[in-house]
Amino acid sequence: MSEANMGINVMFRIFLLCVLVQCCFGDCSFHCEALSCPCQCYRHDLRCFNKSLTTIGKYPTHESFKYLDFAYNKITTLKKHQFRLPYFKEATALQLSANKIQIIEDGAFEGLIHLHSLFLSSNKIQSINAETFRGLKAVKRVYLDNNELKRLHHHTFKHVHKTLKLLYLQENQIHHIDASTFNNFPQLRTLDLSSNHLKTIDGSFINKLPSLAHIFLAQNRWSCDSSALCSTLGHIEELENERNVLLDTMMCSSPEIHVGKDAVDVLKTIDCTDVFVKQSQVKDNGDNSKGNVNWLNALLVTVCLFLSIMFQFVLFLKLQ
Incomplete structure (x- = not known):
């Protein structure tokens, strides 16, 4: 083979390699709203991890991304219809952890009809509105841990309650949960409410979670007087025995006589049937x-x- 042909052959191989690299790993900078975008496209993955982004931006319209990674950026607001774009519609996972998100406009997630996992950990979210999760028809896992949530309303999860399997709410500031917040969650298996500001909850909601296998309630401010403790743990302990629901250790924060004790141990000294009768009277x-x-x-x-x-x-x- 002549040197000229060898040179052409080498150049052709290099060209093919470049095409392959561009197909599998491309720079999205020419497709962003911003003048410069450091995101990278790995075929069906959009990687924008730790790139100092303040907005989601726009990306190649011919792509169909399944994994969206916007973690460790500086995004503060998710706008309405933020993800209702053709190249996001096949996404199954959306990573938004470790941003500065404070505001999620109603309908921000519309269009993500195939999304299974939503990661919103370590942001500054203070409340979830009734329409926050509108449009999420298949989501199974929601991570809201390490935010600034203070209360869970009865409508908080109304658009995702039928499909949710894992719900992580630990390390927030939750001090109140409406009695009907967790009604009709047929598939929920894991619920983490640890490390919040809860003193008591209506534990009867546990009876309405037929698939529940794990509930985490440690590191709260549990009141262990007879009325509060029976309301919180009376129903949960029954299910722990009947359905093998895993319950972590809950420590009493009040009254003073029970501070530092295991709430389950204190519960064993109380006749909750008598307490419930008195409450009913x-x-x-x-x-x-x-x-x-x-x-x-x-x-x-x-x-x-x-x-x-x-x-x-x-x-x-x-x-x-």
Whole structure:
């Protein structure tokens, strides 16, 4: 083979190698909204890890990304329809951990109909609205740990409750959970509420989680007086025995007599059946009191109406 042909052959191989590299690992900088974008495209993966991004940006429209990695950036807001773009619609995992996200606009995740895993750990999220997760029809894992959540409302997970299997909420500032927050989660297997500010919860929601296998409640501020402890743990302990639900160690923070004790050990010294009966009686008495008040109000209105009619009748007679 002549030197010229050998040279052409080498150059052709180099050209093929360049094409292969471009197909499998490409620089997306020419497709971003920003003047310079350091993200890289690995066939079906979009890698923007630790690139100082402040927005999601735009990417090659001919691609179909399945893994989106925007972790360790400086993103503060996820805008409405942020991911409703053709090259995101096949995504199965979205990594947004370790940003500075404070605001998630309603419908931000619309379009991600195949997403299975959503990573929002280590941000500054303070609340989740009713429409935050709208459009997520297949999500199985949601990571919201290490944020600034303070309360879980009954509507917080209304768009994802049917498909969720793993929900991580540890290391937030949650101090209240609405009684119906976890109603109708047929597939939920793991729920992590550890390292929050909870003192008591209505543990009866556990009965509405048929697939639950692990629940983590350690490192909270649990009250271990009989009423609070039975409300929190009475139902959970039953399921721990009946369904082998794994429960981690919960330590008492109050009252002073129980501080530092294992809440389950304290529970064993309490007859929760008696506590529930007393709570029911108090509730009934409260309902009866309300009924009595309502009856007295109705009587007072009737008497006032009668006196008013009599006064008008007497006045009519005098004018005659």
